[in-house]
Amino acid sequence: MGEDPARRSIGARRNPDSAEAILEAAEAVLVEAGYAGFSIEAVARRARAGKPTIYRWWPSKAALLLEVYKRQKRVDVPDTGNLEDDLVGFLSNLFAHWRDTSSGSVFRSLIAEAQSDEAAAAALTGYGDGRHSHTAGIIERAKARGEVTADVDAALAAELVASYAWKQLLTNRLDEPEATIRKMIGYLIGGIARNGL
Amino acid sequence: MGEDPARRSIGARRNPDSAEAILEAAEAVLVEAGYAGFSIEAVARRARAGKPTIYRWWPSKAALLLEVYKRQKRVDVPDTGNLEDDLVGFLSNLFAHWRDTSSGSVFRSLIAEAQSDEAAAAALTGYGDGRHSHTAGIIERAKARGEVTADVDAALAAELVASYAWKQLLTNRLDEPEATIRKMIGYLIGGIARNGL
Amino acid sequence: MGEDPARRSIGARRNPDSAEAILEAAEAVLVEAGYAGFSIEAVARRARAGKPTIYRWWPSKAALLLEVYKRQKRVDVPDTGNLEDDLVGFLSNLFAHWRDTSSGSVFRSLIAEAQSDEAAAAALTGYGDGRHSHTAGIIERAKARGEVTADVDAALAAELVASYAWKQLLTNRLDEPEATIRKMIGYLIGGIARNGL
Amino acid sequence: MGEDPARRSIGARRNPDSAEAILEAAEAVLVEAGYAGFSIEAVARRARAGKPTIYRWWPSKAALLLEVYKRQKRVDVPDTGNLEDDLVGFLSNLFAHWRDTSSGSVFRSLIAEAQSDEAAAAALTGYGDGRHSHTAGIIERAKARGEVTADVDAALAAELVASYAWKQLLTNRLDEPEATIRKMIGYLIGGIARNGL
DNA sequence: TGCTAATCGAGACGGTACGTCTAGTCTTTTT
DNA sequence: AAAAAGACTAGACGTACCGTCTCGATTAGCA
Numbered sequence: 001m002g003e004d005p006a007r008r009s010i011g012a013r014r015n016p017d018s019a020e021a022i023l024e025a026a027e028a029v030l031v032e033a034g035y036a037g038f039s040i041e042a043v044a045r046r047a048r049a050g051k052p053t054i055y056r057w058w059p060s061k062a063a064l065l066l067e068v069y070k071r072q073k074r075v076d077v078p079d080t081g082n083l084e085d086d087l088v089g090f091l092s093n094l095f096a097h098w099r100d101t102s103s104g105s106v107f108r109s110l111i112a113e114a115q116s117d118e119a120a121a122a123a124l125t126g127y128g129d130g131r132h133s134h135t136a137g138i139i140e141r142a143k144a145r146g147e148v149t150a151d152v153d154a155a156l157a158a159e160l161v162a163s164y165a166w167k168q169l170l171t172n173r174l175d176e177p178e179a180t181i182r183k184m185i186g187y188l189i190g191g192i193a194r195n196g197l
Numbered sequence: 198m199g200e201d202p203a204r205r206s207i208g209a210r211r212n213p214d215s216a217e218a219i220l221e222a223a224e225a226v227l228v229e230a231g232y233a234g235f236s237i238e239a240v241a242r243r244a245r246a247g248k249p250t251i252y253r254w255w256p257s258k259a260a261l262l263l264e265v266y267k268r269q270k271r272v273d274v275p276d277t278g279n280l281e282d283d284l285v286g287f288l289s290n291l292f293a294h295w296r297d298t299s300s301g302s303v304f305r306s307l308i309a310e311a312q313s314d315e316a317a318a319a320a321l322t323g324y325g326d327g328r329h330s331h332t333a334g335i336i337e338r339a340k341a342r343g344e345v346t347a348d349v350d351a352a353l354a355a356e357l358v359a360s361y362a363w364k365q366l367l368t369n370r371l372d373e374p375e376a377t378i379r380k381m382i383g384y385l386i387g388g389i390a391r392n393g394l
Numbered sequence: 395m396g397e398d399p400a401r402r403s404i405g406a407r408r409n410p411d412s413a414e415a416i417l418e419a420a421e422a423v424l425v426e427a428g429y430a431g432f433s434i435e436a437v438a439r440r441a442r443a444g445k446p447t448i449y450r451w452w453p454s455k456a457a458l459l460l461e462v463y464k465r466q467k468r469v470d471v472p473d474t475g476n477l478e479d480d481l482v483g484f485l486s487n488l489f490a491h492w493r494d495t496s497s498g499s500v501f502r503s504l505i506a507e508a509q510s511d512e513a514a515a516a517a518l519t520g521y522g523d524g525r526h527s528h529t530a531g532i533i534e535r536a537k538a539r540g541e542v543t544a545d546v547d548a549a550l551a552a553e554l555v556a557s558y559a560w561k562q563l564l565t566n567r568l569d570e571p572e573a574t575i576r577k578m579i580g581y582l583i584g585g586i587a588r589n590g591l
Numbered sequence: 592m593g594e595d596p597a598r599r600s601i602g603a604r605r606n607p608d609s610a611e612a613i614l615e616a617a618e619a620v621l622v623e624a625g626y627a628g629f630s631i632e633a634v635a636r637r638a639r640a641g642k643p644t645i646y647r648w649w650p651s652k653a654a655l656l657l658e659v660y661k662r663q664k665r666v667d668v669p670d671t672g673n674l675e676d677d678l679v680g681f682l683s684n685l686f687a688h689w690r691d692t693s694s695g696s697v698f699r700s701l702i703a704e705a706q707s708d709e710a711a712a713a714a715l716t717g718y719g720d721g722r723h724s725h726t727a728g729i730i731e732r733a734k735a736r737g738e739v740t741a742d743v744d745a746a747l748a749a750e751l752v753a754s755y756a757w758k759q760l761l762t763n764r765l766d767e768p769e770a771t772i773r774k775m776i777g778y779l780i781g782g783i784a785r786n787g788l
Numbered sequence: 789t790g791c792t793a794a795t796c797g798a799g800a801c802g803g804t805a806c807g808t809c810t811a812g813t814c815t816t817t818t819t
Numbered sequence: 820a821a822a823a824a825g826a827c828t829a830g831a832c833g834t835a836c837c838g839t840c841t842c843g844a845t846t847a848g849c850a
Contacts, residue, residue, distance in 0.1 A: 011842030012799035036313035041831055050802045055833065083390075111367060112312035115305050116233035125368055139389070152389045156381055163364035164357060170308060171322055184353055191388030192336070192349045193280075212822065238810050247823045252812070403827035405815035412827070430707035435805055444828045449807065477784075502706050505761060509703035510627035519762055533783070546783045550775055557758035558751060564702060565716055578747055585782030586730070586743045587674075602846035603794030632836055641797045646838070 006048055014057065021047040022054055026068050031102045035109040040064075062120030065110045066127065072103045077134065083142035087161060087185045088178065090138060094165055095174045095181075108169055132158045160188060218244040219251055223265050228299045232306040237261075259317025262307045263324065269300045274331065280339035284358060284382045285375065287335060291362055292371045292378075305366055329355045357385060401442070408451065415441040416448055420462050425496045429503040434458075456514030459504045460521065466497045471528065477536035481555060481579045482572065484532060488559055489568045489575075502563055526552045554582060598639070605648065612638040613645055617659050622693045626700040631655075653711025656701045657718065663694045668725065674733035678752060678776045679769065681729060685756055686765045686772075699760055723749045751779060 007017050025047035030038050040061065044051045058064040075097040078089035098104030114120040136158035142148045164184060168174055222244035227235050237258060241248045255261040272294040275286035295301030311317040333355040339345045361381060365371055401411050419441035424432050434455060438445045452458040469491040472483035492498030508514040530552035536542045558578060562568055598608050616638035621629050631652060635642045649655040666688040669680035689695030705711040727749035733739045755775060759765055 006802065009799080009801035009840045009842090011840075012797085013842075015800065018801070034313060039831055040833085044802095048802075050804090051832095052803090052834075052836095053801065056800075108312050112309040115309035115367065116231060121369060128368065146391065148389050149391050152384070153380060156377065157384055157389055159364070160357070160361060160381060160384065163360040166364050166367070167356070167360035170312065170363070171325065172318060180353065183350060184357060187349070187354055187357065187385060187388070189388050189390045191384070191386050191390075192345050192354055193386045193388075194343065194346050215822070236810055237812085245823085247825075248812075249814080249824090250822060253821080401827070403814045403825080405817080406823085406825035407816075409826065428707060433805055434807085438828095442828075444830085445807075446809085446829095447827065450826080506703040506706035509699050509761065510625060515763060522762065540785065542783050543785050546778070547774060550771065551778055551783055553758070554751070554755060554775060554778065557754040560758050560761070561750070561754040564706065564757070565719065566712060574747065577744060578751060581743070581748055581751065581782070582778060583782050583784045585778070585780050585784075586739050586748055587780045587782075588737065588740050598796070600794080600796035600845045602796095602848080603792090604847075605794095606796065609796070630836055631838085635797095639797075641799080642838080643798095643840080644796065647795080 018047075018049055018053055019057065022049050022057075022064075023068055023071060025049070026064050027071075027102050027106065030065075030068070030105050030109060034105065035112055038065075038109060060117060060119055062110070062113045062117045062123060065106060065113055065120070066123045069103065069106045069110055070127075072101065072106065073097075077138060079141070081145070083138070083145075083147045084182070084185055084189055086138045086142070087188075088182050090135065091161065091165060091181050091185070092178055095168065095176070098169055099174045104169060104174065111166070111170065128162070132162055135161060157188065161185075215244070215246055215250060216254065219246055219254075219261075220265055220268060222246075223261050224268075224299050224303065227262075227265070227302045227306060231302065232309055235262075235306060257314055257316050259307065259310045259314045259320060262303060262310055262317070263320045266300065266303045266307055267324075269298065269303065270294075274335060276338070278342070280335070280342075280344045281379070281382055281386055283335045283339070284385075285379050287332065288358065288362060288378050288382070289375055292365065292373070295366055296371045301366060301371065308363070308367065325359070329359055332358060354385065358382075412441075412443055412447055413451065416443050416451075416458075417462055417465060419443075420458050421465075421496050421500065424459075424462070424499045424503060428499065429506055432459075432503060454511060454513055456504070456507045456511045456517060459500060459507055459514070460517045463497065463500045463504055464521075466495065466500065467491075471532060473535070475539070477533070477539075477541045478576070478579055478583055480532045480536070481582070482576050484529065485555065485559060485575050485579070486572055489562065489570070492563055493568045498563060498568065505560070505564065522556070526556055529555060551582065555579075609638075609640055609644055610648060613640050613648075613655075614659055614662060616640075617655050618662075618693050618697065621656075621659070621696050621700060625696065626703055629656075629700060651708060651710055653701065653704045653708045653714060656697060656704055656711070657714045660694065660697045660701055661718075663692065663697065664688075668729060670732070672736070674729070674736075674738045675773070675776055675780055677729045677733070678779075679773050681726065682752065682756060682772050682776070683769055686759065686767070689760055690765045695760060695765065702757070702761065719753070723753055726752060748779065752776075 007015060007021070009015065022043060026038075026043045029042045029046055033042065038061070040051055040054055043049075043064070044054055047054075054064070058067065075090070075093045078086055078093070080086055080089065098107065110120065110124060114124045132155060136154040139148060139152070139154040139157050143150060143152065143154065148154075168176065219240060223235070223240045226239050226243055230239065235258070237248055237251055240246075240261070241251055244251075251261065255264065272287075272290045275283055275290070277283055277286065295304065307317065307321060311321045329352060333351040336345060336349070336351040336354050340347060340349065340351065345351075365373065401409060401415070403409065404411075416437060420432070420437045423436050423440055427436065432455070434445060434448055437443075437458070438448055441448075448458065452461065469484070469487045472480055472487070474480055474483065492501065504514065504518060508518045526549060530548040533542060533546070533548040533551050537544060537546065537548065542548075562570065598606060598612070600606065613634060617629075617634045620633050620637055624633065629652070631642055631645055634640075634655070635645055638645075645655065649658065666681070666684045669677055669684070671677055671680065689698065701711065701715060705715045723746060727745040730739060730743070730745040730748050734741060734743065734745065739745075759767065
């Protein structure tokens with residue numbers, strides 16, 4: 001931040017101060033100017049870093065975005081002993097996290113970038129798989145408690161939850177009332193078919 | 198396409214040939230170069246049109262994308278008399294459509310564009326709402342047949358289906374086997390909870 | 395100069411105001427920052443022009459330099475009726491011109507550029523030939539007056555004079571006293587050999 | 592060249608192997624890539640040397656160029672007992688030397704560099720003066736033999752010869768036939784004026 | 789023998805400029 | 820009035836070099 005005079009090389013190895021400054025700048029630019037204003041130039045300017053320093057460590061905008069996203073604090077996954085509350089709580093926390101921190105902007109941008117950048121797409125897939133298995137854990141716990149049928153594919157169900165989250169994020173609808181989320185989770189858990197069918 | 202010598206003004210009104218050429222070029226560019234290569238410049242070059250001609254009729258990249266998407270043949274919504282088959286069929290058709298035509302590329306691009314362009318976001322929301330009400334129709338039909346509980350929010354359930362479709366599109370997973378789709382739809386209809394809970 | 399707001403396109407043809415502004419800026423940059431500071435970026439900045447506008451009309455730094463040089467007022471070639479006075483006057487005028495205007499900087503830069511740019515080298519050769527034939531005219535006139543042996547190669551003699559001028563320019567010695575120039579011209583006209591040899 | 596593993600420090604003093612490797616690399620780069628491709632970076636890469644090692648001993652590109660030039664074998668100055676043959680021989684040898692070795696490239700580059708680097712200009716002037724006094728020796732010898740008028744300024748005449756050489760070098764005309772050189776030298780020695788004037 | 793000091797290769801650093809691409813605006817000419 | 824054409828300013832792209840810096844290893848000469 002306030003360190004004037006500028007950062008220098010610390011020898012033939014990566015300067016963590018520079019890396020830090022760049023990641024912080026990237027996040028700030030994203031928050032302030034959005035994905036449209038997110039350019040390597042802008043990040044370099046903001047971080048008082050040279051463009052080559054950025055390109056040296058992050059070969060693409062996507063790589064930078066991904067690392068910025070990874071640095072974010074993770075959202076809490078509640079454990080209430082009840083599947084519905086767990087899932088509703090998870091989604092509520094996630095939406096609040098995306099709304100109130102820069103995470104939402106960052107992740108949206110990452111998804112957008114992945115639509116034109118092969119590497120970003122791959123990174124996103126890999127990253128997403130990891131996250132989903134995390135979410136699937138909620139369902140596995142419920143399975144262990146006997147709340148969920150044993151033959152349910154937890155990963156697939158988790159994917160469904162994530163899909164909903166993605167779409168809300170991408171369409172700027174992170175402020176759904178909890179009731180709506182609960183209804184949605186209700187459909188997933190209880191189904192929409194009439195009993196007896 | 199092949200009209201040489203170049204199109205000319207046809208007087209004080211929109212030249213439908215130009216509009217057509219531009220939309221076709223936009224689609225072609227998207228298919229051949231992807232969203233990354235999709236620029237007004239490239240479309241103008243391909244369509245042998247001036248950039249201002251494009252900007253006159255489509256104020257943004259998003260508007261052009263949206264119209265290209267709207268021109269696409271719609272996907273069939275089957276009516277089998279059975280909710281599960283209807284939904285599985287719908288998703289299968291949609292994935293095939295996205296896979297086999299340019300629609301997938303176009304829609305992906307539109308979503309990406311909406312992440313940095315306010316107008317695109319609005320257009321996408323509006324468009325999506327229309328589409329969802331269409332999908333919701335499938336559920337309403339099932340409700341009428343008594344397959345679905347009367348108090349189910351068909352729009353929300355439709356949104357859930359759409360969410361899944363979006364995520365598969367955005368993560369390049371349009372080739373899921375029908376069994377997976379059916380399992381997913383099964384969770385939505387029957388829920389994942391154990392009977393009696 | 396003072397025209398704010400900035401220049402705009404004047405339709406599908408070259409804007410002479412831009413060309414003018416760029417050439418003036420190029421000259422100014424060269425005078426103020428020298429060849430070392432002469433970059434397309436700097437010229438664009440100074441001229442409030444886009445880089446592509448410069449590259450559109452001048453494919454290389456050399457082309458720009460050459461045009462800047464050509465725009466300069468030409469140096470007077472005196473006609474005193476006497477060969478020695480003509481040549482001394484020509485060189486004195488040339489040195490003064492190079493010293494007192496930007497021409498010297500520009501031409502030096504052009505020669506330097508030609509050492510690394512093939513196109514510049516070609517342009518310089520072509521341009522130089524034209525100039526030398528001009529200088530050779532002085533000698534041809536003297537030949538016509540009978541001052542010079544008929545079989546003298548005027549072009550070669552002119553080249554010799556030009557060589558001296560180049561070297562003085564390139565080594566920052568444009569302030570030689572006229573006596574030195576006259577001595578040098580004397581050697582060319584009268585030779586350095588003892589009479590009778 | 593082939594010394595693997597790399598050179599190391601040999602203690603608190605200059606490593607002559609490194610100096611040698613750098614000078615050789617500089618020459619090689621200049622020959623292979625020309626002045627345009629001659630960068631400290633490229634020399635360091637080629638020499639397997641660190642950039643600071645180069646900067647430590649040669650503060651500028653010019654200094655490096657100058658030392659490379661000085662290392663070159665000097666051109667022979669013939670002593671035929673006849674002024675014209677001496678000068679023609681000298682120029683012929685010089686042109687051949689510049690053509691057939693890397694000297695030409697190096698010296699051209701040095702002159703070019705001197706147009707934007709003050710230090711290079713100074714070095715070039717100093718070096719040139721030394722060389723000219725050498726060339727002037729030819730004329731002094733002729734003066735001693737009585738071939739040349741006693742009041743002739745040998746240094747100035749030598750400068751004129753050097754000027755011609757520079758210009759031929761800088762304009763890529765080192766392949767002039769000896770006849771042309773002889774004609775040029777003839778003008779210098781005998782003048783171009785008609786006898787009796 | 790152990791310490792100091794200078795040098796080495798290596799490579800990162802903040803910067804500047806390169807030449808290309810696209811954005812979005814503008815004007816003229818043609819229909 | 821609208822089309823084509825293409826120029827305009829602006830600024831981002833990703834790369835190459837600039838000259839400086841710090842590192843860790845190396846070795847000579849001084850203590």
